[in-house]
Amino acid sequence: MNSWPDEVDPTGQDVRRLTDELRAGHTVARNARGEWVLLGYREVAEAARDAVTFSSAVSRFLQIPNALDGEEHAEARRVLDRYFEPDALEPFEATFRQVARTLVGQLPARIDAVADFGAVFAVRAQSAWLGWSADLEEPLLQWMRDNHAATRSGEGKRMVVVAEEFDAIIASVLAPRRVAPGDDVTSALMSDGWKGRAFTDEELVSILRNWTGGDLGSIALCVGVIVSRLATDAALQGRLRSGVSDAELDAVIDEVLRIDDPFITNRRRTTCPVHVAGVDIAEGQVVKLNWTSANRDESVFGTDRFDPVGHAAANLVYGTGPHVCPGRPLATMELRIAVQELLAVTSAIYPDEAGHEREVFPVGGFRSVHVRLQR
Numbered sequence: 001m002n003s004w005p006d007e008v009d010p011t012g013q014d015v016r017r018l019t020d021e022l023r024a025g026h027t028v029a030r031n032a033r034g035e036w037v038l039l040g041y042r043e044v045a046e047a048a049r050d051a052v053t054f055s056s057a058v059s060r061f062l063q064i065p066n067a068l069d070g071e072e073h074a075e076a077r078r079v080l081d082r083y084f085e086p087d088a089l090e091p092f093e094a095t096f097r098q099v100a101r102t103l104v105g106q107l108p109a110r111i112d113a114v115a116d117f118g119a120v121f122a123v124r125a126q127s128a129w130l131g132w133s134a135d136l137e138e139p140l141l142q143w144m145r146d147n148h149a150a151t152r153s154g155e156g157k158r159m160v161v162v163a164e165e166f167d168a169i170i171a172s173v174l175a176p177r178r179v180a181p182g183d184d185v186t187s188a189l190m191s192d193g194w195k196g197r198a199f200t201d202e203e204l205v206s207i208l209r210n211w212t213g214g215d216l217g218s219i220a221l222c223v224g225v226i227v228s229r230l231a232t233d234a235a236l237q238g239r240l241r242s243g244v245s246d247a248e249l250d251a252v253i254d255e256v257l258r259i260d261d262p263f264i265t266n267r268r269r270t271t272c273p274v275h276v277a278g279v280d281i282a283e284g285q286v287v288k289l290n291w292t293s294a295n296r297d298e299s300v301f302g303t304d305r306f307d308p309v310g311h312a313a314a315n316l317v318y319g320t321g322p323h324v325c326p327g328r329p330l331a332t333m334e335l336r337i338a339v340q341e342l343l344a345v346t347s348a349i350y351p352d353e354a355g356h357e358r359e360v361f362p363v364g365g366f367r368s369v370h371v372r373l374q375r
């Protein structure tokens with residue numbers, strides 16, 4: 001008999017609730033596709049840090065830097081991490097603030113914080129960062145909706161179609177810059193390179209896909225989780241309204257996201273037989289690192305304990321190990337500004353009768369967060 005939950009089918013389930021139940025007895029499970037799912041904090045963190053045993057070369061598509069291993073991955077990170085250094089991001093702070101201020105200024109009294117605020121802010125902030133035209137706002141928002149629908153459906157064909165749609169959007173931003181490079185991040189990336197040569201077109205599309213894919217969907221979902229928490233936790237909302245430092249706000253946001261991490265899993269493939277939490281996993285198996293579950297592991301974080309400072313070092317919202325999120329400084333800045341500007345134009349945020357609807361696997365967080373904004 002198996003000593004772990006087998007053939008777990010997460011279809012239609014709230015990942016947070018499902019993994020809380022599974023983790024009560026096991027830190028490793030297997031899903032209906034025969035993939036291993038790591039649920040415990042220790043198992044997830046150790047696998048993420050051991051990139052030799054747990055390879056990221058899982059996808060059949062080119063994914064820079066996500067699906068690279070070893071020195072090739074390290075070189076990609078050396079080149080690409082520069083775009084997220086403080087000096088590189090600092091010039092965008094005022095722009096992001098302006099984007100957020102304009103948007104919250106136009107929001108009606110009743111909003112869905114995911115669609116009306118998170119998604120629109122994510123697209124506008126990202127376009128400002130990459131130097132993309134405002135004309136792309138509607139195609140990008142439509143793409144986010146299509147991408148979510150395709151992800152939820154689990155249908156491979158739909159995923160390929162949305163991937164192609166996205167590549168077409170990226171091709172449309174690269175083409176004019178080939179003729180006349182702009183003074184923007186996209187043009188800078190186009191003149192960058194690795195392995196002693198310039199990035200190829202295919203590589204540029206892959207990098208931009210991973211940047212924007214990481215940014216758009218996750219920021220929108222993170223905003224939903226944060227606004228939901230603020231609306232339902234008057235004490236926390238009051239504390240943030242009393243004027244806290246950027247560092248305290250960042251820590252609070254990270255802790256809110258730890259408790260309800262909308263960025264659910266990343267995949268690895270074992271390069272040799274491994275023994276994880278009493279389970280033998282053969283070479284060549286797909287292993288999923290479930291961040292949402294690991295971030296709620298009671299043995300590390302206790303049960304329902306909200307502790308932004310105490311939990312900061314163990315927080316896995318942005319991953320750990322060599323593939324740790326390079327976009328964290330950008331995401332942190334965007335989320336901080338979104339929250340600050342929303343609080344600045346409101347005197348209270350509270351739940352609307354329309355309610356909060358949770359997402360289901362393979363998406364995390366909330367599908368919609370209906371709140372009322374009191375000016």
Ligand code: HEM
Nearest residue numbers: 065066210211214215218219263266318319323325327331
């Ligand atoms: C909004 C909140 C975000 C969350 C919660 C998040 C979370 C994560 C996590 C958990 C990983 C680790 C993946 C792994 O170990 O396989 C990761 C990697 C990555 N993230 Fe983020 N991310 C966010 C925003 C961003 C942004 C804004 C960007 C870029 C603009 C970005 C770009 C990437 C890339 C390229 C990787 C792959 C790194 C590698 O494989 O070396 N992310 N992210």
